Amino acid sequence: MRRRLFFALLALLASGQTHPPQPPSPGQIADAAPASDWREIAPDDLVVMTLAGGQRIVIQLAPRFAPAHVGNVRALARAHWWDGLAIYRVQDNYVVQWGDPPPDPDSEGTKKLPAGVPARLAAEYDLPAAGLPFRPLGAGDAYAETGHVEGWPAARKDGKAWLVHCYAMVGAGRGYAPDTGSGAELYAVIGHAPRHLDRNIALVGRVVEGIEHMSALPRGTGALSFYTDPRQFTGIATVRLASELPAGDRPRFEYLATESATFGAYVKARQNREPPFFEKPAGGADVCNVGVPVRRVKG
Amino acid sequence: MRRRLFFALLALLASGQTHPPQPPSPGQIADAAPASDWREIAPDDLVVMTLAGGQRIVIQLAPRFAPAHVGNVRALARAHWWDGLAIYRVQDNYVVQWGDPPPDPDSEGTKKLPAGVPARLAAEYDLPAAGLPFRPLGAGDAYAETGHVEGWPAARKDGKAWLVHCYAMVGAGRGYAPDTGSGAELYAVIGHAPRHLDRNIALVGRVVEGIEHMSALPRGTGALSFYTDPRQFTGIATVRLASELPAGDRPRFEYLATESATFGAYVKARQNREPPFFEKPAGGADVCNVGVPVRRVKG
Numbered sequence: 062m063r064r065r066l067f068f069a070l071l072a073l074l075a076s077g078q079t080h081p082p083q084p085p086s087p088g089q090i091a092d093a094a095p096a097s098d099w100r101e102i103a104p105d106d107l108v109v110m111t112l113a114g115g116q117r118i119v120i121q122l123a124p125r126f127a128p129a130h131v132g133n134v135r136a137l138a139r140a141h142w143w144d145g146l147a148i149y150r151v152q153d154n155y156v157v158q159w160g161d162p163p164p165d166p167d168s169e170g171t172k173k174l175p176a177g178v179p180a181r182l183a184a185e186y187d188l189p190a191a192g193l194p195f196r197p198l199g200a201g202d203a204y205a206e207t208g209h210v211e212g213w214p215a216a217r218k219d220g221k222a223w224l225v226h227c228y229a230m231v232g233a234g235r236g237y238a239p240d241t242g243s244g245a246e247l248y249a250v251i252g253h254a255p256r257h258l259d260r261n262i263a264l265v266g267r268v269v270e271g272i273e274h275m276s277a278l279p280r281g282t283g284a285l286s287f288y289t290d291p292r293q294f295t296g297i298a299t300v301r302l303a304s305e306l307p308a309g310d311r312p313r314f315e316y317l318a319t320e321s322a323t324f325g326a327y328v329k330a331r332q333n334r335e336p337p338f339f340e341k342p343a344g345g346a347d348v349c350n351v352g353v354p355v356r357r358v359k360g
Numbered sequence: 361m362r363r364r365l366f367f368a369l370l371a372l373l374a375s376g377q378t379h380p381p382q383p384p385s386p387g388q389i390a391d392a393a394p395a396s397d398w399r400e401i402a403p404d405d406l407v408v409m410t411l412a413g414g415q416r417i418v419i420q421l422a423p424r425f426a427p428a429h430v431g432n433v434r435a436l437a438r439a440h441w442w443d444g445l446a447i448y449r450v451q452d453n454y455v456v457q458w459g460d461p462p463p464d465p466d467s468e469g470t471k472k473l474p475a476g477v478p479a480r481l482a483a484e485y486d487l488p489a490a491g492l493p494f495r496p497l498g499a500g501d502a503y504a505e506t507g508h509v510e511g512w513p514a515a516r517k518d519g520k521a522w523l524v525h526c527y528a529m530v531g532a533g534r535g536y537a538p539d540t541g542s543g544a545e546l547y548a549v550i551g552h553a554p555r556h557l558d559r560n561i562a563l564v565g566r567v568v569e570g571i572e573h574m575s576a577l578p579r580g581t582g583a584l585s586f587y588t589d590p591r592q593f594t595g596i597a598t599v600r601l602a603s604e605l606p607a608g609d610r611p612r613f614e615y616l617a618t619e620s621a622t623f624g625a626y627v628k629a630r631q632n633r634e635p636p637f638f639e640k641p642a643g644g645a646d647v648c649n650v651g652v653p654v655r656r657v658k659g
Binding site (some may be wrong): 066114136151153154184186198200201203204227228236237239251252254255256257259260261272273276277278279280331334337338339341343344345346347348350 | 363441450452467483485497499500501503526527528536538551552553554556558559560571572575576577578579613630631636637638639640642643644645646647649
């Protein structure tokens with residue numbers, strides 16, 4: 062067993078299985094939370110992307126932080142704009158990018174946006190911090206004060222608050238000018254959090270299921286890790302809002318309320334892993350290592 | 361161009377290409393460093409793992425931080441112990457694990473270690489901080505004071521210093537007891553830095569080339585993200601020390617000396633990305649976002 066126990070214990074912590082004499086693991090703490098500590102995600106805030114191979118990726122939108130970009134994403138999904146487009150760039154330890162593939166590395170996709178969908182949106186990089194239900198994490202950080210807002214990893218400084226680029230967060234590509242993004246071209250983080258992008262680009266949500274269908278794709282070998290041959294693309298079959306799907310096919314997700322006492326206990330358990338494996342509890346946790354519990358609604 | 365510029369600028373920063381009116385990018389600063397600022401990695405500190413498909417992964421060892429574990433890794437490479445073994449576990453946003461695959465999820469591999477290679481080594485999790493050439497990063501951190509030691513991302517607290525679990529760092533699996541690792545089973549980080557593992561497991565090095573041949577592998581679907589069928593394994597053809605390879609086939613790498621003035625300028629550029637793309641310089645950088653420049657020796 063020797064070689065496997067290290068990994069086994071971490072799995073127990075993650076899965077919530079018991080392993081005497083373990084204290085409650087983070088997973089167990091979340092699982093034991095009363096139903097009132099969980100918040101269901103609205104069907105209009107869930108995007109279901111089905112790849113050509115049938116794999117499904119579910120994205121939760123963040124309308125409070127990027128209302129105009131989220132509005133465009135919803136409109137593009139309702140217009141079925143992404144259907145038949147592709148994932149055409151995968152850069153290791155950075156991002157997966159999808160949308161309308163550029164015909165060559167020096168130009169952009171040619172597919173027009175639907176009528177009524179603005180091709181340029183004003184920057185939505187941060188919000189006034191005042192009045193936001195910001196729960197501080199109480200940990201040091203190289204960039205700002207970190208914490209959580211309504212289930213999202215966030216940071217604040219100088220009176221502003223913003224979402225942070227943790228693993229699986231989804232953002233909207235833009236050009237040099239801050240008002241050049243539309244939400245038509247999206248990227249997901251598949252590496253160490255590129256926090257220098259915080260407050261420089263609009264984050265519109267996060268992948269809550271199926272990120273492995275993007276993170277395990279072959280890395281691009283062209284400039285900027287674009288694929289060099291369209292045959293390398295991963296096709297997108299459909300992108301739909303959960304609210305558009307038939308009830309029987311509609312995924313339902315919920316997240317642990319980050320303002321709850323349960324979440325506080327969960328964070329403490331994440332900050333200080335326990336024996337028998339851990340010799341030295343970390344005493345803290347990076348905001349992107351806390352991991353807000355998100356799960357399918359049971360039944 | 362709009363949709364691609366965001367990505368293009370980041371590529372320019374990384375590649376060191378010029379893009380007026382850009383100030384020198386981190387890559388340009390490193391490229392402009394005098395030869396005396398670069399340190400060649402000793403051939404006994406480079407491990408070349410060749411997969412069954414021919415892909416090569418190059419790992420730099422860290423003998424100063426884990427001398428006994430690195431000693432075992434060198435002995436196992438010289439004994440060709442890993443030849444014919446496999447990568448048998450890939451967990452998304454966490455680790456890739458390789459060595460002797462367990463025949464079933466509740467046992468371990470059966471391949472004996474060579475004579476003279478200890479199956480259990482004492483913990484090598486940290487060192488006395490006194491006397492180490494520790495260059496502080498000067499950025500906040502949730503765990504400790506971060507910085508660099510001889511090209512390695514490191515942290516220190518309470519008189520001790522240790523390597524940190526950044527993306528691509530390589531560690532040695534162990535059991536519950538701290539003296540149960542050998543270096544025969546290794547893992548590489550393929551996600552956000554799992555810093556809670558710092559000081560709880562011996563880090564033996566880092567992947568300096570070819571991490572994408574591990575990070576893009578299909579994720580395991582079994583317990584702990586192990587593959588459920590040996591046909592899913594990625595075979596390991598050979599693992600050799602660079603010093604064992606014929607001169608013509610021996611890779612040579614060098615890293616930017618982290619105690620150099622050049623590295624200081626590189627860090628400042630990483631901490632504050634510039635216009636035209638970046639509206640808000642981060643003003644800091646997580647130790648795992650600094651990225652110590654490592655490159656093949658030219659010529």
